[in-house]
Amino acid sequence: MTEKKKLSFWQIWNMSFGFLGIQFGFALQGGFMSRIFQTLGADKDAIPLLWIAAPLTGLLVQPIVGYLSDRTWHPKFGRRKPFFFFGALFSTIALFFAPYSSALWMAAGSLWILDASINISMEPFRALVADKLPDSQRSYGFVVQTLIIGIGTWVASNLPWFMTQIGIPNTAPEGVVPDSVKYAFAIGAVVLFTSIMYTILTTEEYPPEDMDAFQKEKEENKGFLVGVKEIFSNISGMPKVMRQLGLVQFFSWFAFFTMWSFATPAITEHVFGATDTSSAAYNDAADSVGNYLGTYGLVSMVFALGLAFVASKIKINRKLVHLSSLVLGGFGFILIYFISEPWMLHICFSLVGIAWASILSMPYAMLSSSVEPKKMGVYMGIFNMFIVIPQILAALGGVNLLYKLIFGEAVVNTMLLAGSSLIVAGLCNLLITDRSVTHD
Structure with missing residues (x-):
């Protein structure tokens, strides 16, 4: 197998830049879809079920x-870039x-389409790092992705608050989403598409090493059922x-699905004492939650930079970094x-940001060292x-049942x-004993 060339920071940055837009999409849906659901009349306990279509689609x-x-x-x-483009378009x-x-x-339905479309782009981005980088640069490559994701999380999570600061209304009639949120989502849509296009235009992909064998395998494995x-x-x-990483x-x-589903109702009620979703107090509190x-995006960016x-x-x-x-992050939630x-x-969210930075890099670095390159995408x-799967179980009532029980x-x-849940996840790293994947 031909040894892959080491890439410079800016080459890795260019091939990962599309994650800025992907994270704009994830941060806006994670920070504000529950707010939209509540504005449209959803009961707090019904919110996880409204999220279920997204992970179900991702499973397929x-x-x-x-x-x-x-x-x-x-x-x-290329190989991954067509998926970047169509995922970006629908997202x-x-x-x-x-x-x-x-x-x-x-x-x-919008959340379902958004999550499914982001998924079309996201995993090929993960595979691209493994395609392009030698094993010695895998941790570095995934951490650079995490740095970009941190920037996207921080900026996108603050967009509705920023819209309010420049004078865009933060309240609306009952059952209507405020303009500050609408403007934020529109900006996110533009950033998502343009950042993915930037990666498509600035990044070359390696062709299969043995093109004849590649074509032969494609011919022999045609068909949906195959x-x-x-x-x-x-x-x-x-x-x-x-399986251990799983x-x-x-x-x-x-843990993070629980946060995305319940952070807005939990914090607006527990910390700010605001429960009327049409009131200025609630909408200001919801902006503050964003x-x-x-903060967790900003800290994940700084931690990823380090x-x-x-x-x-x-x-x-990698294992000890991820465990700690x-x-x-678990203590941050608590x-x-x-x-x-x-x-x-x-x-609290600074500690969560450390966990988030690690979640987006260390598992993928360990995984990419343990699978065949030609099967990296699948x-x-x-x-x-x-x-x-944990998001589906959480949405079907796992969160509601467990936190109350x-x-x-x-x-x-x-x-x-x-x-x-996050502390248990950390301790599960102790099951991973293969030094070839835990040390880069």
Whole structure:
């Protein structure tokens, strides 16, 4: 196998820049879709169920997109870039129209289309890092992605607050989403499309090493049923490290789905004492929640910058970095229950930001060192199952059942559940013992 050339920081930056737009989409949906649902009359306990279409679609879309991208090659358009483009196109449309929903089913449908479309772009971006970089640069590459994701999270999470500061109305009649949110989603749509196009235009992909073998394999494995059979074969034959990482991912993403679903109702009620969704107090508090959520994006950016510097100079222990980061994030969620002043949320979400930076880099660096290069796309897609299955279980009532059963009825107890889940995720890293994937 030909040794891949080491790339410069700016080459890695260019190939990862599309993640800025992807994260604009994720941050806006994660920070403000529950606010849109509440504005349209959703009960707090119904919010997770309104999110369910998104992870259900990801469960189906990701392995298929990964499988197809592994078997795609065009001399001009490459392997992963066609998926970047079509994912960006549909994501942009869904992101723009989501805040104009006039009924809950419309908002839930917009979220479904948005999440499915982002997924079409996202995992090929993960696979691109593994395609382009030698193993010695994998941690560095995924950390640079995380740096860009942190920038996107911070800016996008603050957009509705910024719109309010420049005079765009933050309140609206009952059942109508405020203009500040609409403007924020429109800006996010533009950033999403243009940043992905930037990566498409500035990044070249490597062709298959053996084009004749690549074409022969495509010819021998034509047909939908053949593809489905191969995907299931890869699932049953996934590497041991992938199964171990899957357990870590399960508890990590259960925690973050809980945050995305319940941070707005939990914090507006527990910290700000605001419950009337048509009131100025609630909308100001919801903007503040977005601002505090932006903190975890900002801190993940700074933490990723530090990791990028360290990973470029010395070898790091991926497992220990991930374990400690997740435990710190878990304590950040738990602290939300105990704070007495809103500004303390910056401390809580700073700790969460450390976990977020690690979640977006370390598992993928470990995974990419344990799978065959020619199956990188399909395994990145299958790996997404460990992200969407916990979200599906959470949406079907797992969050509502567990937080009430373990901690009590108050909605802020969802943050205790998220913190506990993240600490369990951190400890699950102890199951990973293969030094070839834990040390870069």
